[in-house]
Amino acid sequence: MSQLADFQNEIYLNGLADVRPDLPTDLTKLEGLAASKLSATSFGYVAGSAGSEGTARANRDAFDRWRIVPRMLRDVAERDLSVTVLGTPMPAPVLLAPIGVQSILHPDGELATARAAAATGLTTVLSTAASHTMEEVAEANGPGSRWYQLYWPKDRDLAASFLDRAKAAGYTALVVTLDTFTLAWRPRDLDQAYLPFIRGIGVANYFSDPVFQKSVGGPVTDANRQTALLHWIGQFGNPSLTWDDLAFLREHWDGPIALKGIQHPDDARRAVDAGMDGVIVSNHGGRQVDGALASLDALPLVVDAVGGRTTILFDSGVRTGADVAKALALGAQAVLVARPYAYGLALGGEAGVRHVLRCLQAELELTMALSGHRTVSELTLDSLVRV
Numbered sequence: 001m002s003q004l005a006d007f008q009n010e011i012y013l014n015g016l017a018d019v020r021p022d023l024p025t026d027l028t029k030l031e032g033l034a035a036s037k038l039s040a041t042s043f044g045y046v047a048g049s050a051g052s053e054g055t056a057r058a059n060r061d062a063f064d065r066w067r068i069v070p071r072m073l074r075d076v077a078e079r080d081l082s083v084t085v086l087g088t089p090m091p092a093p094v095l096l097a098p099i100g101v102q103s104i105l106h107p108d109g110e111l112a113t114a115r116a117a118a119a120t121g122l123t124t125v126l127s128t129a130a131s132h133t134m135e136e137v138a139e140a141n142g143p144g145s146r147w148y149q150l151y152w153p154k155d156r157d158l159a160a161s162f163l164d165r166a167k168a169a170g171y172t173a174l175v176v177t178l179d180t181f182t183l184a185w186r187p188r189d190l191d192q193a194y195l196p197f198i199r200g201i202g203v204a205n206y207f208s209d210p211v212f213q214k215s216v217g218g219p220v221t222d223a224n225r226q227t228a229l230l231h232w233i234g235q236f237g238n239p240s241l242t243w244d245d246l247a248f249l250r251e252h253w254d255g256p257i258a259l260k261g262i263q264h265p266d267d268a269r270r271a272v273d274a275g276m277d278g279v280i281v282s283n284h285g286g287r288q289v290d291g292a293l294a295s296l297d298a299l300p301l302v303v304d305a306v307g308g309r310t311t312i313l314f315d316s317g318v319r320t321g322a323d324v325a326k327a328l329a330l331g332a333q334a335v336l337v338a339r340p341y342a343y344g345l346a347l348g349g350e351a352g353v354r355h356v357l358r359c360l361q362a363e364l365e366l367t368m369a370l371s372g373h374r375t376v377s378e379l380t381l382d383s384l385v386r387v
């Protein structure tokens with residue numbers, strides 16, 4: 001489909017090695033292709049959002065209201081996009097956001113994603129609700145870098161067991177997702193009666209866990225699978241959690257911790273006061289609170305409140321290199337992308353994810369260089385204008 005110009009190949013020989021001719025280099029086109037490849041139910045689950053999907057649209061629209069102001073004659077011959085975030089060095093300020101049950105997208109699921117991340121040097125964030133165990137994913141990721149995303153279950157012993165396992169398997173930072181203690185009102189899933197988990201996709205981290213198994217009376221087999229699924233649903237999230245509970249995380253995790261789903265500056269301040277190492281400004285890609293503000297509009301408010309005092313990451317709506325540059329200019333240290341690599345996974349397994357990551361990195365580098373920026377720290381509010 002795409003023939004890269006020789007000119008770009010010359011400049012980006014390494015960066016473009018994984019770019020596939022059968023996949024578009026305009027990553028906004030992946031969704032349409034994934035729609036034809038996936039079942040209507042799986043596609044609806046991934047592409048869909050909460051309610052009228054107004055917040056998902058707002059996430060995208062917010063990027064259009066910020067425009068990059070290119071600067072000239074600034075010697076951009078040598079570029080360095082690398083950053084170190086929560087102790088993890090990265091070749092570019094882009095991480096793979098946690099996405100649960102990836103085997104609905106491709107049989108290799110999170111294993112393919114972990115291999116693609118390792119191949120590009122980028123960090124993958126593994127979901128508690130993954131369809132492969134965190135130990136299997138660690139093996140697939142090998143010498144790559146990986147963080148663990150916790151869905152904080154009601155059972156404290158189960159939460160502690162997840163954290164011990166993640167530590168033992170080489171996950172170096174902890175992401176705690178606060179905005180999804182239960183799934184929101186998601187009309188596409190409701191209308192299509194889509195219950196991927198109950199229809200037989202295993203939630204491997206739970207089913208393989210000794211604490212979980214003890215609660216369901218032994219290993220999960222066909223005989224007790226229904227009981228196990230119901231137990232999982234009951235355990236999945238805890239709506240009673242408060243800021244006071246964060247102390248538990250510190251007791252059970254000695255590495256860096258970031259809270260995911262922060263949108264209000266006061267919540268960001270509370271995270272810092274509670275000794276957290278970072279916040280992820282995110283509205284879960286518009287999948288939780290329809291009517292909520294665009295995540296990009298929340299970012300400058302959070303940066304004003306806690307910038308310089310903590311690590312600030314961003315997600316929700318990032319689709320292009322320009323989007324990444326805008327979020328960085330608004331004060332994020334790095335961004336997470338979700339749906340674009342989910343579609344890459346659906347379309348081409350590991351190679352599809354690599355394609356997405358390489359394109360995004362290359363487009364970011366070109367955007368930065370052509371607008372006069374050599375490094376991530378050179379992207380500031382001065383690089384943008386609000387229209």
Ligand SMILES: Cc1cc2nc3c(=O)[nH]c(=O)nc-3n(C[C@H](O)[C@H](O)[C@H](O)COP(=O)(O)O)c2cc1C
Nearest residue numbers: 046097098099100127177284285316317337338339
């Ligand atoms: C299919 C799907 C599954 C997701 N599963 C998780 C998850 O298990 N844990 C989590 O913290 N976030 C999960 N998210 C949210 C993403 O990590 C991320 O916050 C959001 O999708 C970013 O927006 P984007 O899709 O516009 O890039 C999921 C998102 C999608 C689309």
Ligand SMILES: O=C(O)C(=O)c1ccccc1
Nearest residue numbers: 099100101129180284287
């Ligand atoms: O669908 C989601 O957004 C999500 O975060 C999730 C929750 C539970 C299981 C799998 C994914």
